[in-house]
Amino acid sequence: MASTLLLELNKDDLHYQIIGATHTVAHEAPRWRQVVEAAVASFKADQAPPRSWSAVLGPSPHQGAAFERGFTLPQRLHEPISIGPMTLSAIPEWTTQVLPHPGDRSRPYPVSFWPIQVHGTVNAYSTEGARDLAAYDLDRLRLLLSLALPQLWIHWTWPEIEDSDFIYNWQREMRHCWRPKPAPTVPPVAPLLIPQWVPDAWPLLGKHHSKTLALEAANNALLDVAEGRHSAAGVQLVAVLEQLHDAIHGNRRDPAVGRKGAHRLVAEFLAEGNEVTSEHRSLAKHIVMYPKRSSTSHEGARHGYEPRLGMPLRMTSLGGDRAHTYRLKIEILRDICSSLLIEQLGGPPVQPGAIKDRWQAIADGHLILPTRI
Structure with missing residues (x-):
């Protein structure tokens, strides 16, 4: 030929x-x-044979994994749940992992949590191919959990192929590794409830590539916010809006179309199903903050009151403190993007009333602290 x-x-x-x-x-x-x-x-x-695998997921130390930080009460999965080709169940032991202290890396910092064991199946001819496919499924599961709970989740182990004792050996290793004295106190058990829309979202992600990209961008934004990089988070959140616009209205050809689509999605969200007015469109432009996103993307500019070396943020006066205000505004944009993405993945719609009240409070120079344990 x-x-x-x-x-x-x-x-x-x-x-x-x-x-x-x-x-x-x-x-x-x-x-x-x-x-x-x-x-x-x-x-x-010539179908590839099924290969079983196991791995461990847990909350990130950056956001809520450490009970001692007081961010949130640690939660434990009570009932097994199936998501895609995987089954999630609780590791019953309260686990402590020692990490370097963020203020002095020569000292230990105990991080305690209840892990989740994940068992899945893939079809692959080789162990290496099976591990690649398992990692693909595990990473998508991690993204969904981070969006749904909402709390940044990470893998604590890579997938291990066809090792029935893997989880047991991991627990044994955790029990016998170095521990701080005295050991962290086991807190009261709070149930970890995974919404039903999460299993239902699994097949949707396989059909809509734009929704998968939006989910990855949303997870990157969660990590940026957790680590204090609010300017970088703003870039990722705009990517969420543009990818969701692609998923709903088709692929865009001009960047300006994506920018208008992002404003449109936020304006429709603020309108709560009613006719979009000029007031909604104006507020959407203020919330999306495209000029700041562009200056971060193209110039490396930072706008938020972003911590240096991971040091905790100081409470400053809200009135006139643009950097501190920007950080709070980015968190509102994050909540809007998460709400839109969850709805596109089959979750319940969110009423924007509380979000608009928070935005107005920031504009008026007030501070609203969310209710957290």
């Missing part, structure tokens, strides 16, 4: 292109199509 076949194999499908002169490709295309279809049929007939 005088033409060339270019194959591209991704996670879900096989694509091919025929390269050559026009008359040659027209003559040879039926034969190439026959060859590829026969190869695909032969490949599908």
Whole structure:
């Protein structure tokens, strides 16, 4: 044959292109199509065997993993739950992991939490391929948990393939590793409730690539906020809005279309199903803060009162303190993006009344502290 076949194999499908002169490709295309279809049929007939895997997930030390910090009461999963090809269940022991202290890395810092064990199945010919597929599923699960709870979740172990004792050995290692004296006190048990929309969202992410990208951007924003990088979080949150606009209204071709789409989504959210007014559109522009996002993307500018070296933020006067105000505004934009993304993944819609009240309070120079334990 005088033409060339270019194959591209991704996670879900096989694509091919025929390269050559026009008359040659027209003559040879039926034969190439026959060859590829026969190869695909032969490949599908030889199914990869199922491979089981296990891993451990837990809350990030940056946000709520440490009970001693008082961010939030640690939670434990009470009932097993299936999400996609995975089953989540609680590791019953209160686990302490020692990390470097953020203020003095020569000293230990105990982080305590209730981990979640994850068991899944993938089809793969090799252990390396199975681990890659398992990591793909585990990472998507981590993203969904971070969005739903809402709290930043991380993997505490990589997936281990076909090792029935892996979770037991991990617990034993955690029990026998170095512990602070005295050991952290086990707190009261609070149930970890995973919303029902999370299992239902799994197949949706496989069908809508834009929603997957929005979920990844939202998780990056959560990490940025947890680590005090509010200017960087603003860039990621605008990406969430633009990807959601793509998912709802189709792919954009012009960056200006994405910018208008982001404003449109926020304005519709603020309108609560009613007709969008000029007031809603104006407020949406203030909340999205595109000029600041652009200066961060293109100039590296930082606008928020962002901590240095992870040092805790000082409480400053809200009136006239633009940097401190920006940090609070970014958290409102984060809540709006999370609400829109959750609704697109099948979750319940959120009423924007409380969010608009918080924005107005910031504009008036007031401070509203969320109710947290």
